[in-house]
Amino acid sequence: MSFNLRLLLVLCLLSAPAHALVKKSSSGLCHDESSRYYATTQHFTAFNTLDDCLRSGGKLPKQAKSQSSSQVAGYTREKFGHGWQDVDRDGYDTRQEVLMSQNTGTLVFNSKGRVIHGKWISFYSGQVFTDASKLDIDHVVPLSWAWKHGADKWSQEKREQFANDERNLVAVEASINRSKGDKGLDEWLPPSNQQQYKARFMRILKLYGFS
Incomplete structure (x- = not known):
């Protein structure tokens, strides 16, 4: 050679x-x-x-997205209601309410009254986003995690309240939200604001009486 x-x-x-x-x-x-x-x-x-x-x-591949929640016995998203609700009946569902309340810039709506632009600082990374389509609304305490830690014993009304409670919701980038999945504090922490995330997670547990 x-x-x-x-x-x-x-x-x-x-x-x-x-x-x-x-x-x-x-x-x-x-x-x-x-x-x-x-x-x-x-x-x-x-x-x-x-x-x-x-x-x-x-x-994530399609099968990976559903793997963790599908393994939680009895859990389906419908157990916490059929998607986002318009809790106060003002024409805006919970996703829109969170985007509006956590916006730090000038909001722009489309012809159907849905938020399309603004300014959001991700609680999980600190990155700034202006396009609403790039954001997920994440449950700090995930729904399937809640299900297997006691929410399966709740009434349907309480589960729907939990799913739409803005104290448990943050507008964050889709990529990090999907990497989190349904993990609890012992399995996942965000890249930024870890202490604040822990405190918020524990606050929600206390508010809803998790053991």
Whole structure:
């Protein structure tokens, strides 16, 4: 083997990641080692963590999005009501109410009265967003987590109140919200404002009488 060929092989080995903990496929899906597509994903960008991959604009595979909540016995989103409600009957559902109350800029509405632009500072990362479509409204204490920690014994009315309680809701980027899933404090913390997040999580537990 010539010297130039040996040098080329060494450079290739040095430039290749020793172990891709998370692979972002060419289609933008983030696969960690629990994904069934991890081994077969050959063309990818490597990330150290799933959060890093999601923050880069990646998405979870469909089966990963539903995996955690589907494993909670008896839980369905409908147990907490059918989506966001217009609690005070003013024409704005809970998503719109949160976007309006947590906005720090000038709100812009579309022809149907829905918020499309404003200024929001993510509680989870500190990043600023102006496009409402980039934001999820996250339950600080997740619904399926609540279900398996006592909400399964609540009345339907109390569960719907919990799902629409603005004290438990934050407007944050979709990527971080989806990396959180239904995890509790022992499994997940946001990149920023961790102490405030813990305090808010515990406040909600106290308000709703979780053990």
